Amino acid sequence: WALLPVLGAASCIAAGPQGVLNRYLLSNPLMVGIGLISYPLYLWHWPLLSYARIVQGAAPSAALSAAMVAASVALAWLTYRTVERAVRVRTGPATLRVLGGSAIAVIAVAVAVQLGLPAPRHDDPMLQTLSNASSDGEYYAGLASETLDGNFVRRAGEGARKVLVIGDSHISQYAPRARALAQRSPETMSTTYFFEYPACAPVPGMMVPINPGCAPRRAQMLEAAFDPKIDAVVVGACWNCYFTGNFYMPYVFEDGTSVLPINDGGPGIEPALASLQKLLGELARHKKVYLLLDNPMGSDFEPGRMISGSRLGTLSVLAMAGTAVQPPGQARLNERLLAIAAASGAEPIDAAGRLCREGRCLRTMPDGGPAYLDNNHLRPAYIRDHASYVDTAFLAPAPPRAGN
Structure with a gap:
């Protein structure tokens, strides 16, 4: 099934800018806007929908799923405006230091969690059972x-x-x-x-x-x-x-x-x-x-x-x-x-x-x-x-x- 969107994307690229779909649909400002936030949207939607399921202990309701999708779009737009655009225009050493420091911080947190630090909030042994x-x-x-x-x-x-x-x-x-x-x-x-x-x-x-x-x-x-x-x-x-x-x-x-x-x-x-x-x-x-x-x-x-x-x-x-x-x-x-x-x-x-x-x-x-x-x-x-x-x-x- 994954071949379908891949082949669809390949067909759009092959058609070029004058292709009917590209010229009249994908060049629409709304579609262009979705394209601009597509990567942060990809990053945000999955954890929000996953945590909704984890918190509820079952598949989230249609209303909650819709709310998570809407939140994903809002956060993706905010991420694009405040992070992605800033990184693109600010290419100096300060930006590299911030990005490098952020990566090191993420790695440090991951290592700490792997070592059991901090102690889990829900630590009842029966929960693991x-x-x-x-x-x-x-x-x-x-x-x-x-x-x-x-x-x-x-x-x-x-x-x-x-x-x-x-x-x-x-x-x-x-x-x-x-x-x-x-x-x-x-x-x-x-x-x-x-x-x-x-x-x-x-x-x-x-x-x-x-x-x-x-x-x-x-x-x-x-x-x-x-x-x-x-x-x-x-x-x-x-x-x-x-x-x-x-x-x-x-x-x-x-x-x-x-x-x-x-x-x-x-x-x-x-x-x-x-x-x-x-x-x-x-x-x-x-x-x-x-x-x-x-x-x-x-x-x-x-x-x-x-x-x-x-x-x-x-x-x-x-x-x-x-x-x-x-x-x-x-x-x-x-x-x-x-x-x-x-x-x-x-x-x-x-x-x-x-x-x-x-x-x-x-x-x-x-x-x-x-x-x-x-x-x-x-x-x-x-x-x-x-x-x-x-x-x-x-x-x-x-x-x-x-x-x-």
């Missing part, structure tokens, strides 16, 4: 990239037993556990392929027009799942996203005769769950099948909820309870999925059953830091060290003892 959580998102780090029947997948382990994990990003989050098992127990770790597509439920008939890549990718997943060379299949997804709330993508269920909305308790939920049960049953007739249930999710699990205050004032980390209430709708869906697994012959992997006790669910690590990356994905650090509930799918069953 939270920062580590927000950047702990490389689920596929260390996994091999390869193709499975021409389809791009990630692989962990090299065992004789072959396991295929299909679904959306909620199956990707278990890749760190697979890699850890491959390192700790290579003799029992299965060859495990992760075959996923974001925001794409592995349920035949579930469609979403604004995610056109989902349907063909899911068809490839299911074709691979039925392949005889695959010994076991793990079917997982953000079930809570699709079936317990108003997901940000408008999912529907298509059965060939009707199109039923799924979002926000829509009538498509029941046929979609029936389609999932049918898929699991068909797979279970040919191989071992696991239904990976969803982890709890919601705003109470968001790491940012642990922070109080403002970057412009005082920041602190709240003394946060290690658990949060499991949303009732998610608990009911979990029970429904357990029943679907039982009816279809699939073995359930109950993440919530491990993470939750008596209606409250884990949201912190043993060190007090968050167990979640965001409001619905568990952190790689938690998955790697604590998500032993998925080991049953990744590790080959122990051989029977002699005489049994």
Whole structure:
């Protein structure tokens, strides 16, 4: 995409001053004025927009973004008038000394900051713990990239037993556990392929027009799942996203005769769950099948909820309870999925059953830091060290003892 403005600029230069665009548009006084302040505008706009995002902790609103752009233009004009023009006309030794001294001062400040001087204003160690959580998102780090029947997948382990994990990003989050098992127990770790597509439920008939890549990718997943060379299949997804709330993508269920909305308790939920049960049953007739249930999710699990205050004032980390209430709708869906697994012959992997006790669910690590990356994905650090509930799918069953 960067080639487009580059080629556009090259074309304007090649056209020369008599080119139509150059003669009538770019020579306009307003455009010339923008050109004069373009470099200081480039210098100012990025820090202003970046700091607006940092201070708000999220993408700034349209109004704030517009205000930052307006401030960038004003500061760029001021910089051009007071600094750039002055430097151009004052070329004597005094100007060189000021510029050289300024450069040395900037370097000195950078070195001091690198050495930890002055002490940071926000020095609560837990703030660093939270920062580590927000950047702990490389689920596929260390996994091999390869193709499975021409389809791009990630692989962990090299065992004789072959396991295929299909679904959306909620199956990707278990890749760190697979890699850890491959390192700790290579003799029992299965060859495990992760075959996923974001925001794409592995349920035949579930469609979403604004995610056109989902349907063909899911068809490839299911074709691979039925392949005889695959010994076991793990079917997982953000079930809570699709079936317990108003997901940000408008999912529907298509059965060939009707199109039923799924979002926000829509009538498509029941046929979609029936389609999932049918898929699991068909797979279970040919191989071992696991239904990976969803982890709890919601705003109470968001790491940012642990922070109080403002970057412009005082920041602190709240003394946060290690658990949060499991949303009732998610608990009911979990029970429904357990029943679907039982009816279809699939073995359930109950993440919530491990993470939750008596209606409250884990949201912190043993060190007090968050167990979640965001409001619905568990952190790689938690998955790697604590998500032993998925080991049953990744590790080959122990051989029977002699005489049994």
